[in-house]
Amino acid sequence: MSSPLFDPTAAPVGREVTIAPRPGSLDGLRIGLVENTKFNSDKLLLRLAERLGRRHGMTVARMVRKRSPSHEVDEAAIDALRRQSDFVVSGIGD
Amino acid sequence: MSATAEPDPASLIEAYFERGWTDGLPVVPPTEKSVAEMLAGAGLRRDEILGEIPGRNTVVVAEKVAINAVLAGCRPEYMSVVAAAVRGLCHPDFAYHGPASSTGGSAMVLIVNGPLARRLGFNSGNNAFGQGWRPNATVGRAVRLAMMNVMQTRPGLLDRAALGNPGKYSFCFAENEDDHPWEPLHVARGLSPGQSAVTVYASNSLYQVYNQLAAEPEPLLRCFADALSNLGLPNVKGFNQALLVVAGEHAEVLRQSGWSRRQVQSFLVEHTRRRVADLKRAARLPGEVAPADETTWRYLFEKPDDILIVCAGGRAGSWSACLPGWGNKWTKAVTIAIGEMP
Numbered sequence: 001m002s003s004p005l006f007d008p009t010a011a012p013v014g015r016e017v018t019i020a021p022r023p024g025s026l027d028g029l030r031i032g033l034v035e036n037t038k039f040n041s042d043k044l045l046l047r048l049a050e051r052l053g054r055r056h057g058m059t060v061a062r063m064v065r066k067r068s069p070s071h072e073v074d075e076a077a078i079d080a081l082r083r084q085s086d087f088v089v090s091g092i093g094d
Numbered sequence: 095m096s097a098t099a100e101p102d103p104a105s106l107i108e109a110y111f112e113r114g115w116t117d118g119l120p121v122v123p124p125t126e127k128s129v130a131e132m133l134a135g136a137g138l139r140r141d142e143i144l145g146e147i148p149g150r151n152t153v154v155v156a157e158k159v160a161i162n163a164v165l166a167g168c169r170p171e172y173m174s175v176v177a178a179a180v181r182g183l184c185h186p187d188f189a190y191h192g193p194a195s196s197t198g199g200s201a202m203v204l205i206v207n208g209p210l211a212r213r214l215g216f217n218s219g220n221n222a223f224g225q226g227w228r229p230n231a232t233v234g235r236a237v238r239l240a241m242m243n244v245m246q247t248r249p250g251l252l253d254r255a256a257l258g259n260p261g262k263y264s265f266c267f268a269e270n271e272d273d274h275p276w277e278p279l280h281v282a283r284g285l286s287p288g289q290s291a292v293t294v295y296a297s298n299s300l301y302q303v304y305n306q307l308a309a310e311p312e313p314l315l316r317c318f319a320d321a322l323s324n325l326g327l328p329n330v331k332g333f334n335q336a337l338l339v340v341a342g343e344h345a346e347v348l349r350q351s352g353w354s355r356r357q358v359q360s361f362l363v364e365h366t367r368r369r370v371a372d373l374k375r376a377a378r379l380p381g382e383v384a385p386a387d388e389t390t391w392r393y394l395f396e397k398p399d400d401i402l403i404v405c406a407g408g409r410a411g412s413w414s415a416c417l418p419g420w421g422n423k424w425t426k427a428v429t430i431a432i433g434e435m436p
Contacts (some may be wrong), residue, residue, distance in 0.1 A: 003101040003106055003121075003123070003125075004125075005106070005109055005110070005113070006123075006125075006161045006164075007115075007161070008115050008125040008158060008162045008165055008239065008240075008243040008244070009158070009243040009244065010152075010153070010154070010155065010158045010163040010243070011176045012150060012151035012152060012246060013151045013152070013153045014151070015151060018377050026378065029278075039331075047329075058263060062219065066188065067424075068192065068342045068421065068422070068424035069192055069421075069424060070189035070191050070192025070193065070421060070424040070425055071192075071424070072149040089222075094196075094254075
């Protein structure tokens, strides 16, 4: 005779995500930056954007600041990033 | 139900270990009956959603929490406290992802208030943070197991604690409402004395504060202010939230002084501070020390309500504790009435 085990786990709920098409060229793209308020996050992202600008002629279209690293990017910011930028870089961790 | 194993109790316990479903301690193997009783203890349906964390695609369903509560050793009547705590963790103000996943390794401190705390036998007295009381031990454990198993907060994955702390196994206590100088925490946070509540609060450290000589609030509170502003504190750079747990003799000093809760909080806002020069010398702020830094203060609290004060612990002994909050108010304590939706 066997006894049942009760699975205490739950997987994340799946949701459908549409991935944006990859750009054919990096030249002249508009960068969106998501700064999560971690120390030096803004500096690192801007330095990265500067290098991308030098190499590929990219420009920073918008940098948004999260309420905290623990919070999600708010919908208004996501909407603005979607309209104004071609891709987004988000950071940083510890 | 997901699998089968031998009915021998030790083998069953091993089966839960093997699947990575425990916190490292043996669990109580659930049965259909015990899970159903756990749900009934809080009047919950199996499919009832206790909360969601959208950024992690997490949906917390009552049945899974009930299974974890059985595993933790809870009695069914504790389930309403567990459910309220989980609701608190999922509240947007708690901002779960940061304190749950940070390298800081926060314990989720659960403070239980109201008639239910007394009826269920939660310890608020001697050894309030320690071992020996089933409600304290198992409710805190159930919440951590639910975090691991239901909310994807597993060490090394979405729990990135560098060290963690022992409070991550379980950290739950009741407030001592009988010897309190003021109204209890849940009343200070807007609920009525007749309601029961749990407050969830993320803290990655606990410092015991000792002072056997202070007979007035000022010297005693200076010790708290100092403990809350040490150079290694994670949040010394910005405004913070903190929890003070004042035990017997210190609570008596405050009561006899006639100081109000607000006076105590205001004193701490004013005195919990460090010189900018100290912070720069310790590389907690960048840059060289300038002459003005020697006389420029950085304050750690923005306003009195950022300091939560709770009474708990034994009547004897000159000990209290301070628990700095995780993050620069990136997470805030949340108080949930037990048995009610937030």
